[in-house]
Amino acid sequence: MTLKYYHAEPVANSLKSMVPLIEKGLVYESVYVDLHKFEQHSERFVAINPEGQVPVLDHDGTIITHTTVINEYLEDVFPDMPLRPRKPVSAARMRYWNKFIDVARNVENGEFENLMERIPLPDQRKKWQAARSGFSEADLANATEKIIYAVDKVEGQLTKTAWIAGDDYTLADINFYSHCGMMVERMFPELEIAKRCPRLVAWREKMTARPAVARALRGEDRTAPGLRTWTGHAR
């Protein structure tokens, strides 16, 4: 059995499927794809994934793409050290949160409103609808409100359960951490996350301290230091 994982820097999608590989103790060959050199569009890489995207999992020659698909596949094939709860309702909670995170990442695309609860915010709702007419300041306010909605929702969940989808550490934690959680304060300095969301910060520390996450983050960062908006300071 051989596993190959094609990926860029350990952040966002490249991190999201790397952590499960390491958590499960799987031995895999790491293949770095340099996005700064557009290697994902190279003939060699496109022969592997015609969509020209990282990450890609090669399992004995079977190519699996898209992080959610890869991560469910790893659960199906390597069920030890489960990151998808075995209880169906808990798995459904995990998939609900994955969906929420995937949509929240694309805050601009209009799907986000569909995930917001209908009761509490009639005033904001009206304001946002008005903002739709397209002034960039209103758009920014709109995006900020949604980001606040999302981080408050996660914070609220973490007052009820130890992890995002319930009492188990799951793929939903890894998803949120990879795309936003690991750098939430740096992404939104104006939100004073540490004050607003203490449980989110505590959860983030708990994630960062996991040996598998720490090992993934030690991966080489080839981004020019000035461009490291995601992973932060040079290491």
Added chain:
Amino acid sequence: MTLKYYHAEPVANSLKSMVPLIEKGLVYESVYVDLHKFEQHSERFVAINPEGQVPVLDHDGTIITHTTVINEYLEDVFPDMPLRPRKPVSAARMRYWNKFIDVARNVENGEFENLMERIPLPDQRKKWQAARSGFSEADLANATEKIIYAVDKVEGQLTKTAWIAGDDYTLADINFYSHCGMMVERMFPELEIAKRCPRLVAWREKMTARPAVARALRGEDRTAPGLRTWTGHAR
């Protein structure tokens, strides 16, 4: 054990989780939510799903929302008459197609390009990039090209396999049928789908003929006849 399914007309998301319920021979209480009266925003419904969206599955009081989550849940709890292949690689193919269909539905949101293969269309690609500047005719051409890309991709797959995700009838077929397949000719009359995509049309007929699909489609359509752009002529 009691199952309740809250839904609107048998099309799109409401159809997508209804077909698996019927395929599996599950007895469920059907609760119609009248979107034309905004019942999905009523106090009674929002108490069930705070996001104010149909469909919703209530399984012995456990509420599950979002069609992909509902459908995976049904597979986990009621594995007989599987609509998710048991072989991990086949399940991954099904999830890949579900992802493709979900993104293709939102052709405007910019994510679609990520699903397109990188090689074959450099000229179109450039044209679309130019179209980004925002003329509505160019936008329309852009959307049309993407729709052609999507239906050709499905047609191509159906030259290789009997169903969309492989040799088994799966949730991917139900997803594509519910959102586009059932009315593809009426949605895009200018594309001459019957000529362009004979296998897609044959697949569509095969889907429509399935007893479970036919039974779902017989559900009452309360849409005003003039507004039945999706389900077609009055019945």
